[in-house]
Structures are given as structure tokens and as C-alpha cells.
Amino acid sequence: MGADGLRGATALSHLFLREGVREGNRVVDATCGNGHDTLLLAELVGGGGKVWGFDIQESAIVATSLLLESAGCRDQVELIHGGHEQLGSFVSGPVDAMVFNLGYLPGGDKSCVTHPRETLAALARGAELLSPGGRICIALYTGHPGATEEAEAVDGWAAGLLPREFHVWRCRQMNRSPVAPYLILIEKGC
Numbered sequence: 001m002g003a004d005g006l007r008g009a010t011a012l013s014h015l016f017l018r019e020g021v022r023e024g025n026r027v028v029d030a031t032c033g034n035g036h037d038t039l040l041l042a043e044l045v046g047g048g049g050k051v052w053g054f055d056i057q058e059s060a061i062v063a064t065s066l067l068l069e070s071a072g073c074r075d076q077v078e079l080i081h082g083g084h085e086q087l088g089s090f091v092s093g094p095v096d097a098m099v100f101n102l103g104y105l106p107g108g109d110k111s112c113v114t115h116p117r118e119t120l121a122a123l124a125r126g127a128e129l130l131s132p133g134g135r136i137c138i139a140l141y142t143g144h145p146g147a148t149e150e151a152e153a154v155d156g157w158a159a160g161l162l163p164r165e166f167h168v169w170r171c172r173q174m175n176r177s178p179v180a181p182y183l184i185l186i187e188k189g190c
Ligand SMILES: C[S@@+](CC[C@H](N)C(=O)[O-])C[C@H]1O[C@@H](n2cnc3c(N)ncnc32)[C@H](O)[C@@H]1O
Pocket: 030, 031, 032, 033, 034, 035, 036, 037, 038, 054, 055, 056, 057, 060, 082, 083, 084, 085, 101, 102, 103, 104, 105, 106, 112, 113, 114, 115, 118, 119
């Protein structure tokens, strides 16, 4: 593990994904943004795997595509310029991992944020498609308008997953601001 593996929510989510995602896996990035999570997934699954990446902003899809091309990982990724709430129309199960990095695109339009209704629809379908042992990482932010409502909705959904079917963790840094991003990590039981 690198010394910065626990630096923040994104670093911890990458650690969780690196530990669980294998070559040839089928995975989803529900919010591509600048493409950093998509790139990690594409590297982990390799040329024999498949990544579906969603974003409602064309600029995010373009940025992600360019990042993947420059890293030589574009072929294994299907980018969908559309909302993750349509996940069921594009993605066929089983899926080994999913990443939801919620909120707004850093350096982009801060008014274009994820919303609870779409997020919960995608999570519910995603949990159904998840393979035994499959993982979901959700990074939540509470600093922008509407973020607290979304975080509460996602917390409530995750807390309601049956413990005999899913292992569910909430990870929060204790020595940072109470509004610092936090993670929900989910693993489907085998
Ligand atoms: C925090 S950013 C994602 C960061 C990204 N994972 C990265 O590595 O750079 C959140 C993204 O969610 C996107 N988004 C908002 N609503 C969405 C939806 N319904 N479906 C898919 N993406 C959405 C935004 O356009 C934004 O790019």
C-alpha cells in the first residue's frame, strides 16, 4: 500500500477497488467526471475486461475519453453520455464493481450535481446486477447545496440493505471537518 492510501475518500475507494477488481472483470463508473476513477477501473480490468462509464456532461465524457486514450485504455471502456439512472438499459449483469463519485465535477459546472432520485435508482439497479463478492464504492460530499439531502438518502438506502446479503460500511475521517467527503463501501455476500 502507498503511504497516501488513506489520504481521503477517493484514495480509500481506490484501495478498496484495487484489492477487489481483477483482470477480465466487468465494472461501472457511474459518474466519470474527469475520468480518474474510469482510468483506474480500465487499468484493473485490462483489455479482456469491460468498463461502462456514465456522465450527463459531454465535457466529462470528452475528458474521460482523452485520458483513457492517452493511457492506452480506451478499447475496454464504453462511455455513455447519459444519466446513470439508465444503467439497466446499458449494463448487463453480473457486474463486479461500481463506483459512484457523487456531487459536481471538480473544475467544472458546480451547479451540475448528482441528485438523490437518479442516484438511488442507479444504486438499486446496480445492487441487483452485482456479482457475489462484487463491490460498490460511493463517495459522498456534504458541502454543496442539496448534498446533505443526497447523503442522507444514500445513507438510508445503504443502511436498509439486508445484512445477510450485503456487507455495508461507512468510512469517515475523524480528524477532518464534519463536512469532509466520506465513503460508503458495499460488498455483496457470496
Ligand atoms: C464528483 S464528479 C465525478 C468525478 C470523477 N469520478 C473523477 O474521477 O473525476 C460527479 C460527476 O457526476 C456527473 N453526474 C451528475 N448527475 C449524473 C447522472 N445522473 N448520471 C451520471 N453522471 C452524473 C457530473 O456531471 C459530474 O461529472
